[in-house]
Amino acid sequence: MRTYQETIDWLFSNLPMFQRVGASAMKKDLTNISELCEYLGNPQERFKTIHIAGTNGKGSTSHMFASILHEAGYKVGLTTSPHLKDFRERIRMNGAMCEEEFVIDFVAKHEQKILEQGASFFEIAIAMSFEYFAQQKVDIAVIETGLGGRLDSTNIILPELSVITNIALEHTQFLGDTLELIAFEKGGIIKPNTPVVIGETTSETKKVFTDLATERNSKIIFAEEKFFQDLPSDLIGSYQIKNRRTVLTAVEQLIAQGWEISSENISNGLLNVVKNTNLRGRWDILDQNPLIVADTAHNPHGLLEIAKQINEQSYNNLHLVLGFVNDKDVKESLSFFPKMATYYFCEPDVPRKLPIDELRNVVPTDLKNVHYFDSVAKALIAAKESAQENDMIYTGGSTFVVAEVI
CATH class of the missing domain: 3.90.190.20 (Mur ligase, C-terminal domain)
Known part of the structure; x- marks a missing residue:
């Protein structure tokens, strides 16, 4: 049996990883991740989810959301990317990284399938997170997209709520070279009959999101049209104000859907994001x-x-x-x-x-x-x-x- 470090080295050396090698790691559709998850028994269907996309702020937004849900007493999964120091940062439950033994066992058990499938590093990380959250019986998991939305490996979930933080020109070689094209790709996480919260818009992106939501019979809520008293947070930086407004809008929608989250849970969640989720690298x-x-x-x-x-x-x-x-x-x-x-x-x-x-x-x-x-x-x-x-x-x-x- 490999050690944890040997397992991570195996993943890095055998699977293409976008963060390291770029375009060669990209997959053009959801076939791989769908087949992988079907092979695992579709673990992503055994817990509720919130799906978060956007050019910037999606990591902070995901961690704030997870912190608030944790304060509300829920057992919360959180998958984000990339990691800074340890692969297991990508797979957390109530702020704690998954155990090294889980990663070792997952790779050892499914190594042949991983190689046969020709899966990317990100696809395996997402499949692994779904399996972990299902095993741990989380109440809800906050799932951050990797790149884009429509063809992102996370986009096989049926969430309670979708959130798109904002749109800017990035990864244009994959997502398109206009704001409208990028909005269409990230808007791919808007699911039929599932509410979506949009953090920030431009005149170009607002129309794209509105059209997608109308076509899919999805309630659309624009956070920038809402007014909330800003709440203090341990995530420093004035740029986090927009992210907090997005989170507050999304939490309001979750409450309307029957999730029990008090104003005290919200304020404590925002005050303790780093403590509750161990987020690093934001100011x-x-x-x-x-x-x-x-x-x-x-x-x-x-x-x-x-x-x-x-x-x-x-x-x-x-x-x-x-x-x-x-x-x-x-x-x-x-x-x-x-x-x-x-x-x-x-x-x-x-x-x-x-x-x-x-x-x-x-x-x-x-x-x-x-x-x-x-x-x-x-x-x-x-x-x-x-x-x-x-x-x-x-x-x-x-x-x-x-x-x-x-």
């Missing part, structure tokens, strides 16, 4: 004096919100430790950050990294204080050595940069 304060913050925002839409948040901070000098993967619009992302900051560009340790030599070609020439490093660790060390007590160090640009610093 994650790693140190003080100097202030060091890490955040997994990794596309222009998300990094614009980060730049606004940085602008609200008090500091003498700003140090930015940034690395990217090779399919992001780096030039647009960098346009949001202050020109006078000191930049420490680096390469995350994944095959999809944007190499320093290529990064040099897209860094604007009006950035004067620029340094390049071949690793995240070297860049962060240099930033720490340069920073004074009242300075700020921000590290991000990619989930994989954050994974190396927390």
